[in-house]
Amino acid sequence: MRLSDFTEVFRRMPQLLLLGMALQYTVMPGLGWALSRRVTLDDGYAGLAAPxxxxxxxxxxxxxxxxxNIVAFLxxxxxxxxxxxxxASTLAAVVATPAITAALAGTLVPVDAKGLFVSTMQVVLLPVLSGCLANQAFPSAVARISRFTPAIATLLVAAIVGSTLAASAGAVRGCGPALLGAVAALHASGFLLxxxxxxxxGLSPKICRTMSIENSTLGAVLAALHFPDPLTAAPCxxxxxxxxxxxxxxxxxxxRSSAGEEGPAAGSAAVAAPKAA
Structure with a gap:
């Protein structure tokens, strides 16, 4: 992405962007708080509850x-x-993610909010800014490299997820139903709400579908770096x-259900001038 992409979104669709970020950082943490309390109150998993x-x-x-983004396209x-x-939510995460994590998890275990902030900057902000500046200064070189970056990113995500699950395999087997149920409930409730x-x-079904689909692998990185129990990263x-x-x-x-809706061009026009936000 270019730096101009960020200014363009504030010019064309500020209401939708703000609504999407509000949903991301209020609905999901609220669901996370409720589900984490449910896990800690489950006596059957007392030894695993906190992580x-x-x-x-x-x-x-x-x-x-x-x-x-891929799911939204499909x-x-x-x-x-x-x-x-x-x-936008990635940039906001530099402040929002450490603050929300400290608020939600601080009553269960000690949380290093400053460390989370620094790690989020390193994992999120520095790569994004570096990529934007490189794209601005060397567009031709970036265009050539970008052909390979999706495959590299996919491999890195797979490596992070695989290593995290491997590190906590025994504990995950011991609490599989509770863990899978909590994570599935978090995503299902997030999609629905x-x-x-x-x-x-009053937004169109096409925009609503987009608003409901969000996910992240950042959590696995932060959990692995800042919490000693390997099970902490397992939900991510x-x-x-x-x-x-x-x-x-x-x-x-x-x-299947949206086969008769407007095509991409019409959808883009709808975003440029939303009826309600």
Whole structure:
């Protein structure tokens, strides 16, 4: 992306962008708080409750990720909005993710908010700014390199998820149903509330589909770096798999049910001049 992309979104669709970020950083943390409390109150997993709950809190505090853009495309969502929402929520994560994580998980375990802030800057802000500046200064070179970056990013995400699950494999087997159920509930509730709240604002089904689909792998990185128990990162790793399965199923349904909607050009025009936000 170029630096001009960020200024363009504020010019063309500020209401939708702000609504998407508000949903990302209020609905998901609220769901994460409720689910983490449910896990800590479950006596059957008393020894695993705290790290599981912290992992769910970290997961719910993270921004949208690039996998959500793919699901939005398959679901016939508004791609321009999806990409820009991911970019904006990623930049906001530098402050929002450490603050929300500290608020949600600070009562369970000690949370190094400053360390989370520094790591989020290193993982999120520095790569984004470096990429934007490189694209601005060396567009031809970046265009050549960008042909390979999606495959590299996919391999890196797979490595992060795989190593996280491997490190906590024994504990995950011991609490599999509780962990999978909590992560699935977080995503299912996020999909539903994101769509319903967007519809309540009078937005089109295409925009609502886009608003409801968000995910992130950042949580696995932060959990692995700042929490000693390897199980803390497990919900984030499970989330990558769960979101892909649930998102693909929703995308297939929406793709069939939205076959008669406007094409990409019309959808882009609708975003440029939204009826309600």
């Amino acid at each position: 599981l709950a912290v992992g769910i809190a970290v997961l719910s505090a993270c921004p949208g990720g690039t996998a959500s 679901a016939r969502g508004e791609m321009a909005l999806s990409i820009l929402m991911t970019a 994101g769509y319903v709240i967007s519809r309540a604002f 790793a499970i989330s990558a798999c769960t979101h892909s399965v649930m998102g693909s199923m929703l995308a297939a349904y929406w793709q």
